[in-house]
Amino acid sequence: xxNNQISLPINVTQRRHTETSLPFWEGETLSGKSWAVYQGQxxxxxxxxxxxxxxxxxxxxPYYWLRDYETENQIGxxxxxxxxxxxxxxxxxxxxxxxKPTGVMFLNIGDTYYSGKGESKGQDRKSKKRxxxxxxxxxxxxxxxxxxxxTLIGVPWRVAIEMSARxxxxxxxxxxxRAGRLNEAVKDRPRRSYEYIFMFVKSRRYYFNRDAxxxxxxxxxxxxxxxxxxxxxxxxTAPFPDELVRRCLDVGCPPKGSVLDPFAGSGTTLRVALxxxxxxxxxxxxxxxxxxxxxxxxxx
Ligand SMILES: C[S@@+](CC[C@H](N)C(=O)[O-])C[C@H]1O[C@@H](n2cnc3c(N)ncnc32)[C@H](O)[C@@H]1O
Numbered sequence: 001x002x003n004n005q006i007s008l009p010i011n012v013t014q015r016r017h018t019e020t021s022l023p024f025w026e027g028e029t030l031s032g033k034s035w036a037v038y039q040g041q042x043x044x045x046x047x048x049x050x051x052x053x054x055x056x057x058x059x060x061x062p063y064y065w066l067r068d069y070e071t072e073n074q075i076g077x078x079x080x081x082x083x084x085x086x087x088x089x090x091x092x093x094x095x096x097x098x099x100k101p102t103g104v105m106f107l108n109i110g111d112t113y114y115s116g117k118g119e120s121k122g123q124d125r126k127s128k129k130r131x132x133x134x135x136x137x138x139x140x141x142x143x144x145x146x147x148x149x150x151t152l153i154g155v156p157w158r159v160a161i162e163m164s165a166r167x168x169x170x171x172x173x174x175x176x177x178r179a180g181r182l183n184e185a186v187k188d189r190p191r192r193s194y195e196y197i198f199m200f201v202k203s204r205r206y207y208f209n210r211d212a213x214x215x216x217x218x219x220x221x222x223x224x225x226x227x228x229x230x231x232x233x234x235x236x237t238a239p240f241p242d243e244l245v246r247r248c249l250d251v252g253c254p255p256k257g258s259v260l261d262p263f264a265g266s267g268t269t270l271r272v273a274l275x276x277x278x279x280x281x282x283x284x285x286x287x288x289x290x291x292x293x294x295x296x297x298x299x300x
Contacts, residue, residue: 046094054255104252116149237265267293
């Protein structure tokens with residue numbers, strides 16, 4: 001484990017989890033809003049959190065075989081799609097438990113292609129971000145589910161369908177139209193320009209402020225938001241834009257509510273929640289990302 005001795009101001013405390021011995025940090029913004037950052041596997045950390053603790057969840061998990069976050073037990077590099085779907089759905093089981101009955105969860109998730117092309121023969125321009133070796137999505141065998149090479153796997157819907165089978169209610173499949181095209185070097189299909197933001201709830205009655213989208217005169221289930229132009233300086237997460245989080249909170253989180261991101265990365269959800277006077281909790285497996293979050297949150 002890397003060094004986690006960062007200098008903390010008086011309004012931040014660092015402690016260790018009694019069960020996991022992993023570090024967590026708690027702090028308060030100048031306006032008195034509390035935050036907490038936990039290092040560890042989302043599923044384990046969540047199992048130590050009380051039922052019905054949060055009003056809203058805004059999160060983006062690791063996508064299937066897209067990036068290496070350089071940690072043991074990371075989600076995203078499973079051999080089969082169903083292992084990935086199960087790993088994610090098991091985290092979401094815990095998320096559902098800690099969400100209040102009136103709570104709403106926004107899950108931003110992107111898709112992956114099954115290439116089936118085998119070992120890369122040339123230089124992989126993305127190799128710096130990938131220490132994968134031969135990725136499961138490049139191996140022959142159709143990922144064990146008979147996929148033809150070049151198939152779009154349909155990962156987001158496979159996850160959404162599994163979660164729906166596990167008692168989540170899927171209320172909307174919002175399209176995030178990523179203004180500023182994805183940088184895909186493809187010539188034989190349309191380049192992708194959107195991802196999903198699934199809106200899930202756990203009961204029939206929940207907080208929903210529809211005016212937040214109606215008032216702005218925008219499509220209610222298609223949000224055009226510019227993707228972050230570059231990675232967060234100093235750490236390799238794939239951050240989503242502040243505006244995406246802001247819009248989720250505007251529609252799905254009461255004022256002064258409590259917000260969770262179980263795959264917090266650089267802490268976009270926490271920062272935006274705190275800036276809107278809500279309390280925030282984040283979990284991430286990567287200690288460097290946790291330290292980055294703590295350092296940036298203590299400035300708020
Ligand atoms: C797509 S990134 C999240 C980026 C974040 N939305 C932001 O704005 O920076 C996914 C994150 O999940 C973390 N992660 C991967 N596996 C995890 C696990 N099992 N438990 C908790 N975090 C995990 C990675 O370290 C990474 O930071």
